[in-house]
Amino acid sequence: AQTVTQSQPEMSVQEAETVTLSCTYDTSESDYYLFWYKQPPSRQMILVIRQEAYKQQNATENRFSVNFQKAAKSFSLKISDSQLGDAAMYFCAYRSPGDDKIIFGKGTRLHILP
Amino acid sequence: DTAVSQTPKYLVTQMGNDKSIKCEQNLGHDTMYWYKQDSKKFLKIMFSYNNKELIINETVPNRFSPKSPDKAHLNLHINSLELGDSAVYFCASSQDFGSGTGELFFGEGSRLTVL
Numbered sequence: 001a002q003t004v005t006q007s008q009p010e011m012s013v014q015e016a017e018t019v020t021l022s023c024t025y026d027t028s029e030s031d032y033y034l035f036w037y038k039q040p041p042s043r044q045m046i047l048v049i050r051q052e053a054y055k056q057q058n059a060t061e062n063r064f065s066v067n068f069q070k071a072a073k074s075f076s077l078k079i080s081d082s083q084l085g086d087a088a089m090y091f092c093a094y095r096s097p098g099d100d101k102i103i104f105g106k107g108t109r110l111h112i113l114p
Numbered sequence: 115d116t117a118v119s120q121t122p123k124y125l126v127t128q129m130g131n132d133k134s135i136k137c138e139q140n141l142g143h144d145t146m147y148w149y150k151q152d153s154k155k156f157l158k159i160m161f162s163y164n165n166k167e168l169i170i171n172e173t174v175p176n177r178f179s180p181k182s183p184d185k186a187h188l189n190l191h192i193n194s195l196e197l198g199d200s201a202v203y204f205c206a207s208s209q210d211f212g213s214g215t216g217e218l219f220f221g222e223g224s225r226l227t228v229l
Binding site for chain 1: 156164170210217222
């Protein structure tokens, strides 16, 4: 069964600094999707960034970028120039082509220090 | 115009009652989901429907029954509510794997509190 592991329950970063959130996953599939979602206190789930496994190029969305290491099954999220509004729970997620499940990690709570 | 909407957003009820949460999406997606987020923020899939057909049914008590009258709607009915059912329930939709961009589009969540 596929699993998604986020090993950092909580992290803190100084405003304007860079932080990296870790995610590893386990799968035997070769094609799949990976996502990072943000959940601020409002509880709305917001897509931050997506990566298709067959694409070697790392996805980037403004200050957010990923380091996708397919062989290592690692998918970390880098947030540059951290802002107060980045404070939230961040969830890594995996979508399987087979049973089409979308599985979430347990989340990392990110604090931004002013 | 809200893409995935669920009602009610908040629900407070007594143990033993029956309650329903409704979900509608206007994105034209074929697949809809129910996720449960517990007090530790863990998101667990409960059910998935593809074009009104049940596809995923995780280990969920029989007291939970999803219903999809059409592919734009997925409702969740819960019988005989228990304290442990208190959580936030998220509805979501997506295109089929390999179509579109692959991600889930979430509703705002329905916070259920059982007293």
